[in-house]
Amino acid sequence: MKIGAIPDIVVSRLPQYLQALNLMKLEGKQTTSSQELGERLGFSAAQVRKDLSQFGEFGKQGTGYSISYLSKQLQSILNIDRIWDIVLVGAGDLGHAIANYQGFTNRGFRIALILDNDPQKIGDKIGQLEIQDFALARELIRKAGIEIAMLTVPASVAQTVAEEVVQAGIKAILNYAPTPLKLPPNILVQYLDPLIQLQHMTYYLAK
Amino acid sequence: MKIGAIPDIVVSRLPQYLQALNLMKLEGKQTTSSQELGERLGFSAAQVRKDLSQFGEFGKQGTGYSISYLSKQLQSILNIDRIWDIVLVGAGDLGHAIANYQGFTNRGFRIALILDNDPQKIGDKIGQLEIQDFALARELIRKAGIEIAMLTVPASVAQTVAEEVVQAGIKAILNYAPTPLKLPPNILVQYLDPLIQLQHMTYYLAK
């Protein structure tokens, strides 16, 4: 039996395992090994086995892991054996791109609410969804029982917007604005900043 | 004197230091301390000092770090004391959002070329730039001397597109498609996948 919390770095690899498994499923494969799974993602076989063993015994000696079974288990561990509703704040170009993206649903998520404060945009539709007034954020988010927000707003207002959605009951934020958010410690925040990743790579590019 | 390579995990924090410093600059601050810099980013003061000391002695005992000086040094270390041209492949919603984003220039980058293979899109303009035919990728990328690519293409073609731009001389790829790319080991690749980050957070959200 395992005691204590799972290291976050292990948790961060679970979605990657899941994604690789889903790809293998598409390829028609039935089973895989820690070796193969690791190779696809650049991890060692030992690390794959160690990570998975934190949550249970999912494999069989000699044959490896059933792809569909392990995939189901990981979905359950990550709490995506359900659909999570998301509120998207900011209906600019990036917001539109995200709202139109078809890849959320079969990976556990759905954009359920789109907010903006631009009167020009409020009332417009993106796909099936109407852009609604950010002034109504608290009411609408609470009513829909949404716990996850994606922010595609200008950096200058990201902090204010974040505080507002937290007031509305949001527990997790995926922030596309290049702004470190100061929020209560129980709020989960992740950042997506292409510049940070580009700058990471240029370190290694010859001068 | 330092010997040996800098750990990648240290390099990955440098863009974050730089971003925090730029924010402080905007706030009109002149100097900062390892303590303050760490607090903003969630790192310990000791870690900030340790990281920076890998590259030189940038601070002064008693007073800390000059924000503008440290910022310049980090820019130089990250090789962004210049502008890097980028080729953007995929002129869909996400490609448009990125091409219209104004934040690249003052952080060391410029979208210099946009490619797509859709005859409907080729010839259209995004801002000043005309979308050009991906069939001409090798020629155009080589002629422009571009080393960095951003891929906003469908997952199904990401691998093929990546191989093609590598043939054209691309050394670093920022991949928005949820596809692990198999490329020669000297090619730098970074991934931006919102689903991976959402799934990471749902692990911690109560069931």
Added chain:
DNA sequence: TAGATTGTTAATCGATTAACAATC
């Protein structure tokens, strides 16, 4: 059975932190 591969333990490796002399 023989071969393959798991889950786990112990050893190794690497990253973070604490502490402090140096010094602005």
Added chain:
DNA sequence: TAGATTGTTAATCGATTAACAATC
């Protein structure tokens, strides 16, 4: 000067890897 804060060393902490008995 006294207070503050650096850069660095040594200690601690945590993550990865190697190895192997168990077993499908």
